[in-house]
Amino acid sequence: xxxxxxxxxxxxxIHIEEDAYELLTTYLIEVKQHFGKSADDFEIVxxxxxxxxxxxTEILHTQQKQVIELEDVQVVIGLMGSVKDFEEQSEEDPAxxxxxxxxxxxxxxxxxRDTDDAMVAGVCAGLSHYLKMDVSIxxxxxxxxxxxxxxxLIAYLVLWIAIPKAATRAERMAMKGEAxxxxxxxxxxxxxxxxxxxxxxxxxEHLRPFVKHSGNFITEFITILGTFLQGxxxxxxxxxxIILLLIGSVLLLSDFVALASILGIWYSGAIQVFxxxxxxxxxxxxxxxxxxxxxxxxxxxxxLLSIRxxxxxxxxxxxxxYGLLLTWLCALSVGIFFSAKIGTEFKEEANFTQTLxxxxxxxxxxxxxxxxxxSKEDSIQYxxxxxxxxxxxxxxxxxxxxxxxxxxxxxxxxxxxxxPVLVQSYSSQGRDFAMALNHAKNIRYDFVQQxxxxxxxxxxxxxxxxxxxxxxxxxxxxxxVGTKLRITKNLxxxxxxxxxxxxxxxxxxxxxxxxxxxxxxxxxxxEKK
Amino acid sequence: xxxxxxxxxxxxGILEYxxxxxxxxxxxxxxDIIAELKSAKLLVVEGTLYPxxxxxxxxxxxxxxxxxxxSGPPRKYYTLTPLGTxxxxxxxxxxxxxxxxxxxxxxxxxx
Numbered sequence: 302x303x304x305x306x307x308x309x310x311x312x313x314x315i316h317i318e319e320d321a322y323e324l325l326t327t328y329l330i331e332v333k334q335h336f337g338k339s340a341d342d343f344e345i346v347x348x349x350x351x352x353x354x355x356x357x358t359e360i361l362h363t364q365q366k367q368v369i370e371l372e373d374v375q376v377v378i379g380l381m382g383s384v385k386d387f388e389e390q391s392e393e394d395p396a397x398x399x400x401x402x403x404x405x406x407x408x409x410x411x412x413x414r415d416t417d418d419a420m421v422a423g424v425c426a427g428l429s430h431y432l433k434m435d436v437s438i439x440x441x442x443x444x445x446x447x448x449x450x451x452x453x454l455i456a457y458l459v460l461w462i463a464i465p466k467a468a469t470r471a472e473r474m475a476m477k478g479e480a481x482x483x484x485x486x487x488x489x490x491x492x493x494x495x496x497x498x499x500x501x502x503x504x505x506e507h508l509r510p511f512v513k514h515s516g517n518f519i520t521e522f523i524t525i526l527g528t529f530l531q532g533x534x535x536x537x538x539x540x541x542x543i544i545l546l547l548i549g550s551v552l553l554l555s556d557f558v559a560l561a562s563i564l565g566i567w568y569s570g571a572i573q574v575f576x577x578x579x580x581x582x583x584x585x586x587x588x589x590x591x592x593x594x595x596x597x598x599x600x601x602x603x604x605l606l607s608i609r610x611x612x613x614x615x616x617x618x619x620x621x622x623y624g625l626l627l628t629w630l631c632a633l634s635v636g637i638f639f640s641a642k643i644g645t646e647f648k649e650e651a652n653f654t655q656t657l658x659x660x661x662x663x664x665x666x667x668x669x670x671x672x673x674x675x676s677k678e679d680s681i682q683y684x685x686x687x688x689x690x691x692x693x694x695x696x697x698x699x700x701x702x703x704x705x706x707x708x709x710x711x712x713x714x715x716x717x718x719x720x721p722v723l724v725q726s727y728s729s730q731g732r733d734f735a736m737a738l739n740h741a742k743n744i745r746y747d748f749v750q751q752x753x754x755x756x757x758x759x760x761x762x763x764x765x766x767x768x769x770x771x772x773x774x775x776x777x778x779x780x781x782v783g784t785k786l787r788i789t790k791n792l793x794x795x796x797x798x799x800x801x802x803x804x805x806x807x808x809x810x811x812x813x814x815x816x817x818x819x820x821x822x823x824x825x826x827x828e829k830k
Numbered sequence: 831x832x833x834x835x836x837x838x839x840x841x842x843g844i845l846e847y848x849x850x851x852x853x854x855x856x857x858x859x860x861x862d863i864i865a866e867l868k869s870a871k872l873l874v875v876e877g878t879l880y881p882x883x884x885x886x887x888x889x890x891x892x893x894x895x896x897x898x899x900x901s902g903p904p905r906k907y908y909t910l911t912p913l914g915t916x917x918x919x920x921x922x923x924x925x926x927x928x929x930x931x932x933x934x935x936x937x938x939x940x941x
Contacts, residue, residue, distance in 0.1 A: 311903045336881065348880040352861065354903055382875020 305368050311347070311354030315361075316368040324374045325353075328383075335384045353377055410478035413467035420533045422525050424460045427467070430476050462518055539611050546607035553600045560593040578769040579643060588639045594632030598625050646770060651737035652728030659721040662753035665780065666813070667711075668789040670749070670756035708761045708773035709746070711795040713786070713816075713823050716779035723748065723755075724777040730770045740770045748776065757792070780818045785826060787813040845872055847925060849882060850910065850918045853892065857907045883908065891917050 304319040317325065332349060336342035356377045357369050415426035418436065425443050429436035446453025467473040530538070563577070564586060580588055602625070605617055616622075716722060727744045731737030747758030761774050780786070788796075790812050804814065804825035815826040845867070852858060852866050860879060867873035886892045891914035894906040910918065 313903050332877070345880045345884050348860070348884070348906070349877060351903055351906075352876060352880075355861070355899075355905070358903075380876055382877035386875045387877055387881070 310357070311351035313354040313358060315354065315357050317357075317374075318368055318370050321369050321371040321374045324371060324378075328374075328378050331384050332387075335387055349381060353381065356380065411472075411475040412464055413472050413476040414461070414464050415473070415476060416466050417473070419525070421457070421529055422461045422521070423466060424457055424464065427464055427476060428460075430478070433478075461522075466521075542607040542610035546604055546611060549600050549604040549607060553597060553604065556593060556597050556600065560589055563589045578763070578767075580639075581643065581646075581768055582766075584639050584643070587635060591632045591635040591639070594628055595636050598629040598632070601625065646732045646736070646768075647730040648732060649734045649737045650728060650730050651734050651741050652726055653738065653741060654724055654726045657723040657725065657748070659723055659750055659755070659778075660752070661721055661781075662784075664753055664785040664787065665721075665778075666754045666787040666789070667713075667778070667792055668754070668756060669759050669791045669795065670747070671759055706771075706773075707795070708771075709757070709759065709795055710773070710775045710797055711757060711792065712775065712777045712797055713818075714777055714779050715818055715820065715822055716781050719781040721781060721784065722779045724779065726775040726777070727772070728774070729772040737770070740767065740772055743767050744772045744774060746774050746776075757795070759795075782818050782820055784818045786816040786818070786823070788816060789813055841872065846882065846886070847918075847921050848872055849879075849886070850891065850914060850921065853908050854910050854915065854918055857895070857909050859897075859905050859907050863908070886914070890914075 305316050306319060306322050308315050308317055308322065308325075329346070329350065333342065333346055336345050357373070360366065360369065360373050360376075410431060412431040413427050414423035415430060416423040418426040420426075420440065425439045426436050428434075429439050432439070443453050443457065446456065465472075467476045577585075608614055609616060725746065725748070727741040727746070729737050729740035729744065731740050743764045745762040745764060747756075747762075749756045755778070757776060761772055763769070763772060787810075793814075804816075804827070809815070816823050817826045818824075848867065848870065849863060852863050860883060861876070863883075864873060864876045864879055867879070873879060883892065887894065887908075890911055892908050893911050894908045896904045897907045899905050
């Protein structure tokens, strides 16, 4: 199917196809330009037009056709002769210079977007014509620049808006650096004809009305997005789908592994690690299964969709998809129910304070001690005979529960009176105050004074079968004015609001900060100069 | 290039002469002139004829009548004016001279 136009040429009404019309118009314009210098141009041109009209009528009559096609125009132009033929015959040749100037002006390469050869909006194709480079090189560079932080995407959009598209044939030829004369046009027609034979679909696309008529960027954007999704975008989507399929499969597999290992570890009774110790033991199985489904079903959905996109397979059975959706909703509800239930266990907070006296020394050394103090409970938990370890120190791996929020805070304050004391404030959350207080009571914290050395435990310990309820401890060291302190570096992260390392370098010895308690609180031992 | 140029010059003059000759035989339509010139292998494309006809007409050598056509738009039928006839007579004389000159030159160069 082709669009036809009605033209009035030499007082005859002729039906003509659009492409044929374009060629004819170009030809007549060229003829007019050629004869433009002479005063008789109107007569000559109308003679030529009349003759063309007559030829068309003859063609329509003899070939029993309704409409003039591109080939007919080419035949007529062949009979009538091109401007080049006229030049040979014309006497004084005044038009030649003019004509050459006209041609050379248009032979200059101009930048346009090539919507005929476009992957998206023809920016790359246009650039390739302008820079005389292969379009695939520019496309690869463009794709790389998009991947490198997306700068290419912005550049592409800017160029898209800035560069006009080659809408008319003359613009398309200026884009390719061809002279906009009849020879050039013939060439572009021949190219198009061969393209037509090669790829009918392409030609249809290029004849699409939006390429010719839409001036608006937004409409063009949307239309091109549409064709992009159908055409070259499809390949990209398939690629993405395959990647998603792989990622989804790996995630689904890890989901299975996670479920199996959580249940396995749980039943081996060794799950004392944050965040699993939040969950009450009786809920853990059902909550794990529910979370498993909550994660697995959307993953399955992504995988199925990816398979559909990548391999054009049919959608899964409707009942199956509804079943999956229902299962997911159930799992999600169960998950939310138990999460909410656990959430209520954080409703109330309780804390209690315990004050320990400290032996008085003029200088204290404060450090975090990572050695483990084996209680009777611990030895049961670890299934060790505690007597085997008497006199031996067990180093606890400080990284073990790094996922848990820090639950020890240390403050250093001036003591009222001249007695050094240690105030330990235990607190916890719970369903109600009694529960919270009970949880706080079940906190075990290691603090030891060895002469002037104060050893703080790095974290609180929960007694066996205790769940994580945001148990934490605040340790306040209250020291009389004038007491000197040696604070090891590893203690700093437990200290609130003391920027120890602001002091001058003289305050550091053996990696210890040297401070002194004053009336205004903790100070650098050696004042800043 | 030089040969081409000379050929073009020769053709131009002779083309004009032939057109006048063809028209002198009676009222004739442009495309019939072209058909004759084509068969005489003097003209290849139609487009070149129209400027020539227009120039001859403007010089007062030709005139034309519009004649209704059965198959399409009205046609211009050309005839010679008295001035054209006189011009043709002059050209006849010139052609005699030229053909004599050529004959003479050929015989002279190729004895």
